[in-house]
Amino acid sequence: MTPTLTSATATARPRLVEPRGTLSAAVTEALRSNGTPAYRPGAVLTADPWGEDLQLALYLLYELHYRGFDGVDDDREWDPDLLRLRQAMEARFLHALSTELSDAPRSVEEAFAPLLVEPLDSAGGLSHHLARKGELWQLREYAALRSLYHLKEADPHVWVIPRLRGRAKAAMAAIEYDEFGAGRPDRIHARLFADLMVDLGLDSAYGRYLDQAPAPLLATVNLMSLFGLHRAHRGLLVGHFACVEVTSSPGSRRLAKAMRRCGAGPAAEHFYDEHVEADAVHEQVVRHEVIGGLLADEPSLEPDIAFGCAATVHLEDRLAEHIGVAWAEGRSALRTPLSARTRERAE
Numbered sequence: 001m002t003p004t005l006t007s008a009t010a011t012a013r014p015r016l017v018e019p020r021g022t023l024s025a026a027v028t029e030a031l032r033s034n035g036t037p038a039y040r041p042g043a044v045l046t047a048d049p050w051g052e053d054l055q056l057a058l059y060l061l062y063e064l065h066y067r068g069f070d071g072v073d074d075d076r077e078w079d080p081d082l083l084r085l086r087q088a089m090e091a092r093f094l095h096a097l098s099t100e101l102s103d104a105p106r107s108v109e110e111a112f113a114p115l116l117v118e119p120l121d122s123a124g125g126l127s128h129h130l131a132r133k134g135e136l137w138q139l140r141e142y143a144a145l146r147s148l149y150h151l152k153e154a155d156p157h158v159w160v161i162p163r164l165r166g167r168a169k170a171a172m173a174a175i176e177y178d179e180f181g182a183g184r185p186d187r188i189h190a191r192l193f194a195d196l197m198v199d200l201g202l203d204s205a206y207g208r209y210l211d212q213a214p215a216p217l218l219a220t221v222n223l224m225s226l227f228g229l230h231r232a233h234r235g236l237l238v239g240h241f242a243c244v245e246v247t248s249s250p251g252s253r254r255l256a257k258a259m260r261r262c263g264a265g266p267a268a269e270h271f272y273d274e275h276v277e278a279d280a281v282h283e284q285v286v287r288h289e290v291i292g293g294l295l296a297d298e299p300s301l302e303p304d305i306a307f308g309c310a311a312t313v314h315l316e317d318r319l320a321e322h323i324g325v326a327w328a329e330g331r332s333a334l335r336t337p338l339s340a341r342t343r344e345r346a347e
Contacts, residue, residue: 013070014207016060021053023089027060027082031072036081044088049096050318054089055218059148059210061086062225066152067206090226093219097311104310108291111239111306115246115313126320129327131254136262140200141333142323143193143268144209145217149224150193151206154179159228160237167293168238175245175282175290192271199265202338212334216322220315227308235301238294239308242286248279 016032019025022043030037047054063069064077076082105111130139154176161172181187194204203209227237256272259265295302326333 012205013067014063014205014210015070016072017056017211019053020056021047021051023047023053023057023085024060027057027085030082031060031069031076034073034076037085039085044085044092047089047092049092050215050219052215054092055215055222058086058089058093058222058226059218061089062222062229063207065225065229066155093222093226097314101307101310101314105306106303108239108295108302108305108309111309112242112246112287115243115309126323127251127254127258129324130258131261134258134262136200136264137338138327139258139262139264139268140202140338143197143200144202144334144338145213145323147193147197147202147204147209148207148213148217149221151190151204153189153193155190156224156228157237157241160234160241163231163234164238164290164294165297168290168297169293171285171289171293172238172241175285178278178282189271189274192267192274195267196264196271199268209334212336212338214322214333214335216315216319220312220319223311223315233304233308235294235298235304236308236311238286238290238301239305239310240312241308242291242305243309243312245279245282245286249276249283252276252279 016028019028022039026037026039026043029035044054060069061082064072064082068074068077126142130142134142157172157179158176161169161176164172177183179189181189181191185191197204224237224240227233227240252272252275256269256276259268259272291305294305323333332338
């Protein structure tokens, strides 16, 4: 029987998952016990900035600013000990990004120009693979992974609106209004993605696939939370958001094709069809009005906008490589494969 989206499914708070190392264990235990995170001095400095442990720990702390977790008090969102640990991990993450992107573009034109032209050789692109020869089990894995963002789609970007003014603020608010359904709750993009998951026989509960999501996926979601939660990173967040909007329409067209070819279902097709049209418009608005307005007000933020774009591309490339290697070897890109019972429901 195909699962259905209920109000309980849509509003339930996710459960904490098992830790993946010292830092995530410290965060998990602190949240479960309502206590202080316990970790050895230097644990953050020696942690792999791309690893499962640090990325999960960051994700758990960021999630306190979204829906939180079942059994965790809301006031832990601003717990000073948790924030202190988060700040140290953010610094580790940002340092790794800066190191790997030491030659990143510093101008908006240089950062975005490559994204505005479809490459002649697109054989390695993940959406190209899914459109041409992706299988239903791969589409389901892709949706399960992306659900950690798409079930809260556009939420991280709202934080930048109070930090903008004039043209940039008005344009950003207009785009977000579309993302949130233009006044219609059934058209909220997060809801459309939940409907897509139902079509694919996946559990559409918020945060359901956190335990199965690998570090490269967590890093892509953590990036937007990191940028969104800091006023100092408003330029980075705008660069990230613009990168997503610029690349969304062509990618969504390919994913819609993949959904049709595999018979995924009407809601699965509709989610990406919606993004083909909407994001083609959003691309123009974000480039000319959000970025243009922000640069008119604060021209010194241009390197930040460019870096936000470059960081987004870098993390998406890391994720695509992780997924591509796993699928080329005929194995799941998730930490644990989707259950056979769920797969049977979809097929």
